[in-house]
Amino acid sequence: AAKEQGKSRYVRYVEEMDARAVEHARLGAELRQALAAGDLFLLYQPVVTLPHGEMSSLEALVRWRHPERGLVSPAEFIPVAERNGMIVEIGAWVLREACRQMVEWRSRYGDAAPSRMAVNVSARQLRDPAFVRTVADVLRETGMDPGDLLLEITETAVFDSGPALETVKAVRELGVGLALDDFGTGHSSLGLLRTCPVDVLKVDKLFVDGVTGAAEHSAIATSLAQIARALRLQAVAEGVETEAQAKRLYQLGYRLAQGFLFAPPLPAGEIERRLAERAGDGSGLCDPPALAS
Numbered sequence: 001a002a003k004e005q006g007k008s009r010y011v012r013y014v015e016e017m018d019a020r021a022v023e024h025a026r027l028g029a030e031l032r033q034a035l036a037a038g039d040l041f042l043l044y045q046p047v048v049t050l051p052h053g054e055m056s057s058l059e060a061l062v063r064w065r066h067p068e069r070g071l072v073s074p075a076e077f078i079p080v081a082e083r084n085g086m087i088v089e090i091g092a093w094v095l096r097e098a099c100r101q102m103v104e105w106r107s108r109y110g111d112a113a114p115s116r117m118a119v120n121v122s123a124r125q126l127r128d129p130a131f132v133r134t135v136a137d138v139l140r141e142t143g144m145d146p147g148d149l150l151l152e153i154t155e156t157a158v159f160d161s162g163p164a165l166e167t168v169k170a171v172r173e174l175g176v177g178l179a180l181d182d183f184g185t186g187h188s189s190l191g192l193l194r195t196c197p198v199d200v201l202k203v204d205k206l207f208v209d210g211v212t213g214a215a216e217h218s219a220i221a222t223s224l225a226q227i228a229r230a231l232r233l234q235a236v237a238e239g240v241e242t243e244a245q246a247k248r249l250y251q252l253g254y255r256l257a258q259g260f261l262f263a264p265p266l267p268a269g270e271i272e273r274r275l276a277e278r279a280g281d282g283s284g285l286c287d288p289p290a291l292a293s
């Protein structure tokens, strides 16, 4: 009977895997059309300074407006795009659109514009031999200053493949900035800091969540702030949701943060509204105003 049960569990498992494979195949095919149909768009989440919450830079985050499913999250479709290779085209589109937008905001708002635009790059893109060329082409075509661009890569993406490290170095030579995203969640975080020429550490939400807890929960965020300072890297705290976290992060030495407390990913129009206000009165625009008090 145990064998029978085991067998049926196995059959159920296979059926579930099949269903998921079919679902992925369909999503993948639809994704191909989505790019052509203009159903992908970008939101921009501010990275803000601590303690005042002023917009410092932006991170471009892709969204898919699906005709029937509604808004599909990148957590759902990026893995599908990585598997069927569409991420190369989608990634190039995201890069071009984010750069075009940044150049427009620079020319319109001048010093009130954010200092940089961050764009996520997946492991698959780093393995594409044409990636460096794509970045160079986009910079030239859009007129983007390479220093205004920050590419966010994950440590696993670089660690898993030797060529990826070469690619990262070549991109760095174009004058583009590099951030290690979700820092601390991979298996080679600290080792990578010696070999990979990065400018920014994005400390994962996992560690930010612990900063208001007991010492053993805040230890990693504390150490990463010290490491960043010692290596002269900017540290960005990701996924800050409460004022208590922001205060503690500031005390620990974090001067940049990103999270729902300050602003969720916003449509371009909303960023413009805030930039226009800032250009007008010179004020900082993300709540809350002062955490230092």
Ligand code: C2E
Pocket: 045, 060, 061, 062, 073, 074, 075, 078, 091, 094, 120, 121, 122, 152, 181, 182, 238, 239, 240, 241, 258, 259, 260, 261, 265
């Ligand atoms: P990520 O690069 O680490 O981006 C941060 C994610 O955390 C975003 O989710 C953002 O909306 C979310 N977030 C920001 N603040 C908070 C907060 O306070 N609390 C919580 N719970 N979440 C917060 P999103 O936009 O759904 O993106 C998920 C992931 O999908 C990104 O993680 C990134 O790895 C990937 N992704 C998004 N856009 C792109 C893209 O254009 N290309 C590639 N390759 N990957 C992308």
Ligand code: MG
Pocket: 059, 120, 152, 181
């Ligand atoms: Mg990111």
Ligand code: MG
Pocket: 181, 182, 202, 238
């Ligand atoms: Mg991140």
Ligand code: MG
Pocket: 181, 182, 204, 205, 238
């Ligand atoms: Mg993260």
